[in-house]
Amino acid sequence: MSSADSTTAAEQPTTSSSGSAPPALPARLRALGSTTALWIFVVDILLVLLFGALSENGSFLTASSFRVLGLDAAEALILAVGISLLLGAGEIDLSLGAGLLLSSVFGGKVIIALAGSGTAVAAIIGLFACLGTGAAIGLVNGLVVTKLRVTSLIATLATMGIATGIANIATSGTDLSDIPASLQDDFGIRNLIGIPLPAFIALALWLVTWILFRSTRFGLRLLALGSNRGAAERSGLKVDAHLIAAFMLVGAMAGLAGFIDLTRFATTNLAGHQNDGLAAITAAVIGGTSLYGGRVSLGGVLAGTLLAVILQDGLVVIGLSAFYQLIAVGVVLIAAVNLDQRRTPGGLRLRLRR
């Protein structure tokens, strides 16, 4: 656990325990493993069983089917984990999809340029190019929010456009080709002990973030910022530095997702990532993370992401036609969240009353 902490400690501007954390925090922390997450997991399992029963020869309940789910969930989970950091701090980031895209463009360009010096070298430097691009976008987001005083909704909407524009300019509007196909086999679609490598990475990131919220000062402070910004400020918390760090972390995660996208498809997808950011926010909120800050459920992030992927893949596996799928997804979403609301009456109102 402590080794995981060290990665976040570097981001922490203060090392002393300056100022006592707001008293409400322990209660908030308990919400990490919220009942919402549990209920969405139950829905996930029910759906898997249902689709298994409805699919021909139970093909939805096979190892290869779960591999498909894992691979499809990887990028979405990374983005959802990222957004939970910001939602916890009471901020939002709409530029995740654009960050993913721009990272994959710059990373791809680096990989193409270095392809001569070996795929492994190109891949590693390409990965850092992706992470760096993502973090740079996060830095811009953080600076605009904290220094220019633009709310994160508008700031990241703006950077979403800017990043997408740069991605299109950098590629003259055509997706990259010439990315070594071996990158796909060695990374993007590779299985490790039967599990897709991208899914491994996403789960590892999820775990690290869970630890970050559970037992690091940085995670605690992010929640404090989202819970009561004024109190956090008065207790001496360096608000701007924490927010900028959070935006950069989230940006780097979008960069990681961009690298996975790049290696999975051996190209970029200029017109295909518009909905990624919103999908991540949806997954987190369905799982019980508050849109208004101070409450994060990492279990819910995982359950919510899985819900979207299970629905998306399961409805195709049972052969439902595309138009009915849209309706089915809508119905399940309402039912899933309602189930939770019934179980914990006033769950949302509790937040609004404060």
Added chain:
Amino acid sequence: MLKKAHVGAALAALALASTMAACGSSSSSSSDSSSSSSGGSKKLNVAFVAALVNDSYFVTIKCGAQDEAKTLGVNLKWTGPTQNDVAKEISAFSAASITNPDAMVLAPFSNTGFGGAVRPLMKKGIPVALSGETLDPPDGLITYITDFLSGGNSLVDEIGRLTGGTGTMAIVADTTGNKTDSDRYTGLVPLLKQRYPNLKVLSPQYSQNSSARAASVTASLIQANPDLKLVYTTSGPEAVGGASAIAAAKAGDRIKQISFDSSPQQITLLKEGKLAATMAQSPYLSGQLSVRAAVDYVRAHPKGGPVPSSARIANTPTMLLTPANVNTTEAKRYQYLTQCGGTQGGSATS
């Protein structure tokens, strides 16, 4: 520690600035500014509105249109949305039309919705030529559109060859309500049913232009249909996703993929054997011809007056590219471009 944060910030800003500078230089060769505006007397202004500017099909159209504009000595203004969205394209068209062009070319994403914007222009004497899709009703001057029928027939033959007329075939399309996309399979399905009654053709699944979504749909279809033999993807991003899913399922031996369009990624897939065939259109030619038609009309009618709308359709050719023919000179002319200029051109006329 504040200092530290500042240093980090400066470094990251520097990194962003340098990467931005790098990409700026790489794209400068394909700047939008049209052919020289140094001509003495009044040069005609042509506004071209594409359906999706960040797509190699439309980049290739742009190259054809630009080269033709240069040949004809007119100015070309190129515009269009960066997302698959008819509403955005209609507003781009309206914006372009108020810049007082002498003629316009429209590559509509949908056969409906543009009439209200096109009709008043035609009435005012500004011809609107169409590229890639008809309007319904036919409000434009002329339409240059891919010969889907002959293209469809050679696809049907290829599908028969690959499947032996049995098993299951899946269609992974782009978006719903997108006629330029649905043209690629709505006519095909009845032909297939007639020729190969034992081939089961699944109802189309949609990818929303996302490779990731296309991959997940394809992977699910592979799960659901043990006798799946063929996946037909209707454009580049879908082909990329389909190929990734088939490779991840290690099913390349029993499941083949065919597609529509000829983007650089699809050409790569063909060469790697991950795509059995793809139907290439001729966007370069379509860009050339539609600009020429619009300019010719203006020059033939110096006095102006309402432009008669016409249902006239001129078909542009297709070619079925396969791993066997992809390196031939003829096939190279059908491969879409990533940027204009040089000796590439794919001009099928000159």
